[in-house]
Amino acid sequence: MEDGKPVWAPHPADGFQLGMIVDIGADTLTIESLNQKGKTFLAPMSQVFPAEDDVNKHVDDNCSLMYLNEATLLNNVRVRYNKDHIYTYVANILIAVNPYYDIPKLYGPDAIKSYQGKSLGTLPPHVYAIADKAYRDMKVLKMSQSIIVSGESGAGKTENTKFVLRYLTTTYGSGQDIDERIVEANPLLEAFGNAKTVRNNNSSRFGKFVEIHFNEKNAVVGGFVSHYLLEKSRICMQSNDERNYHIFYRLCAGASEDIKKKLHLDSPDSFRHQQVGALKDPLLDDQGDFSRMCVAMKKIGLDDTEKLDLFRVVAGVLHLGNIDFEETGSSSGGCVLKNQSGQTLEYCADLLGLDQDDLRVSLTTRVMLTTAGGTKGTVIKVPLKVEQANNARDALAKAVYSRLFDHVVKRVNQCFPFETSSNFIGVLDIAGFEYFEHNSFEQFCINYCNEKLQQFFNERILKEEQELYQREGLGVNEVHYVDNQDCIDLVEAKLVGILDILDEENRLPQPSDQHFALAVHSKHKDHFRLTVPRKSKLTIHRNLRDDEGFIIRHFAGAVCYETTRFVEKNNDALHMSLEGLVSESKDKFVRELFENSIPNKDSKQKAGKLGFISVGNKFKVRVIVKSLKTFFGELSWIESA
Numbered sequence: 001m002e003d004g005k006p007v008w009a010p011h012p013a014d015g016f017q018l019g020m021i022v023d024i025g026a027d028t029l030t031i032e033s034l035n036q037k038g039k040t041f042l043a044p045m046s047q048v049f050p051a052e053d054d055v056n057k058h059v060d061d062n063c064s065l066m067y068l069n070e071a072t073l074l075n076n077v078r079v080r081y082n083k084d085h086i087y088t089y090v091a092n093i094l095i096a097v098n099p100y101y102d103i104p105k106l107y108g109p110d111a112i113k114s115y116q117g118k119s120l121g122t123l124p125p126h127v128y129a130i131a132d133k134a135y136r137d138m139k140v141l142k143m144s145q146s147i148i149v150s151g152e153s154g155a156g157k158t159e160n161t162k163f164v165l166r167y168l169t170t171t172y173g174s175g176q177d178i179d180e181r182i183v184e185a186n187p188l189l190e191a192f193g194n195a196k197t198v199r200n201n202n203s204s205r206f207g208k209f210v211e212i213h214f215n216e217k218n219a220v221v222g223g224f225v226s227h228y229l230l231e232k233s234r235i236c237m238q239s240n241d242e243r244n245y246h247i248f249y250r251l252c253a254g255a256s257e258d259i260k261k262k263l264h265l266d267s268p269d270s271f272r273h274q275q276v277g278a279l280k281d282p283l284l285d286d287q288g289d290f291s292r293m294c295v296a297m298k299k300i301g302l303d304d305t306e307k308l309d310l311f312r313v314v315a316g317v318l319h320l321g322n323i324d325f326e327e328t329g330s331s332s333g334g335c336v337l338k339n340q341s342g343q344t345l346e347y348c349a350d351l352l353g354l355d356q357d358d359l360r361v362s363l364t365t366r367v368m369l370t371t372a373g374g375t376k377g378t379v380i381k382v383p384l385k386v387e388q389a390n391n392a393r394d395a396l397a398k399a400v401y402s403r404l405f406d407h408v409v410k411r412v413n414q415c416f417p418f419e420t421s422s423n424f425i426g427v428l429d430i431a432g433f434e435y436f437e438h439n440s441f442e443q444f445c446i447n448y449c450n451e452k453l454q455q456f457f458n459e460r461i462l463k464e465e466q467e468l469y470q471r472e473g474l475g476v477n478e479v480h481y482v483d484n485q486d487c488i489d490l491v492e493a494k495l496v497g498i499l500d501i502l503d504e505e506n507r508l509p510q511p512s513d514q515h516f517a518l519a520v521h522s523k524h525k526d527h528f529r530l531t532v533p534r535k536s537k538l539t540i541h542r543n544l545r546d547d548e549g550f551i552i553r554h555f556a557g558a559v560c561y562e563t564t565r566f567v568e569k570n571n572d573a574l575h576m577s578l579e580g581l582v583s584e585s586k587d588k589f590v591r592e593l594f595e596n597s598i599p600n601k602d603s604k605q606k607a608g609k610l611g612f613i614s615v616g617n618k619f620k621v622r623v624i625v626k627s628l629k630t631f632f633g634e635l636s637w638i639e640s641a
């Protein structure tokens with residue numbers, strides 16, 4: 001920092017404020033604010049940065065700033081944003097700020113045309129320029145490419161993903177209407193996979209990897225969408241001011257009287273699975289959105305039968321949520337359906353193609369096969385307590401809905417089929433690092449994935465670039481970064497990693513969240529990255545007991561995870577009686593949703609144990625290996641996942 005030159009110093013609300021250094025202490029600097037002459041304050045030396053000579057000037061690429069630091073980068077992005085320049089480069093990484101309104105001509109046909117074949121930096125920063133670079137690299141290197149779109153909820157990931165797809169299909173299409181079909185398929189995906197949250201009225205509650213495939217002439221031949229980690233907990237429970245998936249409300253609001261009658265639908269507030277969240281939102285038009293969704297369904301070729309299949313299952317899930325149980329009062333300790341749930345049971349069974357009595361029995365008992373009674377074993381029915389029956393009901397609702405979502409994605413993929421392809425450009429739309437007041441299993445998975453992404457940036461951007469500078473003899477100051485391998489190991493190491501500890505807990509006869517949390521602490525007592533909630537800076541976390549959570553020191557900051565429901569959320573399995581019931585539904589569509597659902601029919605479950613399918617490890621395998629392979633390809637650490 002030079003004498004007499006302005007600096008950026010921390011500001012409680014604005015991030016940074018401009019000032020002049022008036023005194024230098026051992027670790028702190030005394031700064032005089034430029035906005036309030038005469039007002040001085042102290043700031044830690046490490047958080048004060050040199051400012052550019054002209055703070056109102058901006059540059060397309062943050063790397064062109066005279067001083068590149070946290071404060072000048074933020075100021076550059078802010079100055080640009082105020083002039084509607086929402087995109088800024090950091091070398092070949094693009095920063096996008098959500099403008100929350102349509103900037104005229106930013107994405108129109110002329111803009112699409114102008115970026116075709118242009119190197120990065122020739123024209124103002126744009127998501128189209130990134131898409132074109134991916135295309136040119138694919139063509140030259142003859143290798144598939146991936147673009148990672150990351151950011152917090154509401155940052156604009158989905159919108160920018162759509163712009164990339166539109167750019168590629170419009171510019172390098174082969175005359176087919178694949179771009180239109182991809183755009184048209186979106187409303188359907190969003191109806192089933194998006195929901196209103198406090199941060200975004202149309203928040204995608206699933207991650208996706210969209211591939212645009214090209215033939216040997218580098219023309220678009222088709223597309224493919226993979227999805228992962230649909231937020232299943234939302235199907236049965238939403239926070240205040242949030243909602244369940246759009247489709248539930250849209251169906252109740254927009255379906256014709258005839259369909260409503262067939263599906264026994266009423267207003268949304270008559271269904272438990274929708275009562276917790278906000279029912280009405282002036283910014284949402286469920287009725288209009290229903291009509292738009294139906295138009296999109298028609299355009300991508302869904303006929304009335306297919307439409308009704310989807311609606312029937314959605315309605316079935318809604319009715320299922322309304323089934324209530326009460327204790328029998330008998331010595332068996334089990335439960336029965338409440339009297340008023342009789343009608344609901346009938347509707348639900350009817351919509352899902354199940355036998356009423358079979359559904360009743362499967363919800364209130366669990367079939368076990370004991371090893372006693374000869375080679376075939378003996379079937380016994382274990383009565384469920386009210387709480388267990390509630391869990392079974394919710395697990396069934398989640399299983400049916402998530403299978404339905406799988407089907408929707410599969411159906412969407414049929415809209416842009418291709419037989420062979422030479423290469424693809426993949427766009428990974430992935431939630432950024434999440435840190436809320438209450439953090440659960442979903443945040444744990446997302447943040448773990450972000451640790452992996454950070455490691456990629458460490459390896460690829462920082463380490464490799466610096467090695468290159470050194471080889472070429474460029475005197476660039478070394479950038480230090482913290483290796484986060486220890487944090488990744490803490491989560492994914494075999495046997496002792498948190499994911500494996502959780503899987504182990506799920507396999508116990510009586511798994512518990514408390515036992516799991518204690519096991520994590522005992523296995524990693526002195527781990528630098530892990531500590532107990534009572535060590536948190538926030539009172540709300542300090543009130544948690546050791547068996548109620550843990551804190552992980554991530555690269556982006558410490559996050560306190562509350563482990564209540566980790567065990568349940570990690571288990572994707574239904575108990576055998578329910579799984580068997582739906583997979584043998586009289587309804588062909590429901591039966592097909594559950595096809596191949598009982599692979600271990602004859603293994604452990606037959607011996608009377610509850611099935612267990614690990615969500616955490618499935619997430620690890622799916623996201624890290626499959627979706628990111630093109631991006632991380634040759635890096636050695638990805639192979640270990």
Ligand SMILES: Nc1ncnc2c1ncn2[C@@H]1O[C@H](COP(=O)(O)OP(=O)(O)OP(=O)(O)O)[C@@H](O)[C@H]1O
Nearest residue numbers: 098100101102153154155156157158159200203204
């Ligand atoms: N470039 C843009 N121009 C205009 N509006 C935008 C732009 N990007 C985002 N928006 C607006 O912001 C809203 C939220 O954006 P988007 O759904 O893409 O966020 P997201 O990062 O995908 O969020 P989530 O992780 O919750 O799905 C959009 O519905 C749109 O109204």
